[in-house]
Amino acid sequence: MQRFGTLSFGHYGPLGGGRELTAGDSLHQAIDLAQGMDDLGVDGVYFRVHHFARQQASPMPLLAAIxxxxxxxxxxxxxxxxxxxxxxYLAEEAAAVDLISDGRLALGVSRGSPESVVRGFEAFGYTGSQDPRxxxxxxxxxxxxxRAIEGEGMAERDPNSPFGDGTGRQRIEPYSPGLRSRIWWGAGNSESAEWAGRMGVNLMSSTLLTEDKGLPFDELQAQQIDAFREAWREAGHPGEPRTSVSRSIFPITTDEEDMYFGGRQDGDGVGYIDGMRSTFGKTYAAAPDVLVEQLLEDAAIQTADxxxxxxxSQLGVAFNLRMVESFAKYVAPALGWVGTRV
Incomplete structure (x- = not known):
């Protein structure tokens, strides 16, 4: 494990006891948390994107602010x-954020997670799909x-226009050199992972895989990563692609953390989601030394970088910073991570 960061859904809404986390609260806290993690030397901060839900939905303004x-x-x-x-439009936004961050964007994209609405993408104007999902x-x-972020010309310049320069097809602006190498595809199964390898993009693998081969989740996920890397090599892409996995991991070092997460550790699960038989990853919640032993046995964590x-995120900035700092101090070094500031 060369790098670690946090993945947030950005949930907001009622918290109980008459308290409520607003959308504005969620966004401001995400920025504050990212600043704190930057100070700690954590490698990345990433956000899930869900539409028609009280979660992060338009990530580019948030990423630019961070x-x-x-x-x-x-x-x-x-x-x-x-x-x-x-x-x-996404190509323009991604290039802008990449330039603002001096090349620190890691843009994960995919078909997306199961929706809370029926074919919500059609409400956004994207119709004509022949696939139910x-x-x-x-x-x-x-x-x-x-094609757009690679700098390909996407529209013919109007020779009668007093604006712009050059001739022929024009590329999207701004253009950020190197952005193409920082694009990730979120794969839910081996076929999708192999496709990402052939396309020459990095791989994000989640805590949910839409396949069931009778294997423990971590082994199934490690196989997916291996298939991706093999497809990358066979396609002749240069260099080594990056791979990531996400996990629910809670180092328990205080009574408060034990109250929230003690007894939460569970095993893999198999069920149906979005009409597909799927395998779900386990939750890890234990004292740091126990977590180290368990995570060293997780095949996917051992093969991903x-x-x-x-x-x-609903528990606030201070709580989450303590959790992240505990992981950085007591768990991550044993997994191979070399921090620079913690």
Missing amino acids: AARTERIEVGTGVIDMRYENPL GADIAREHFSTFL TLMLTIP
């Missing part, structure tokens, strides 16, 4: 639902997005 308030931490998504995206729209949008910790 990039402007931090120095070194990677800012990213895990993942943006490409069914909902105008690929050229819109996977064809997602991949079509993704292909156009990649980046670990994303799903965090309970």
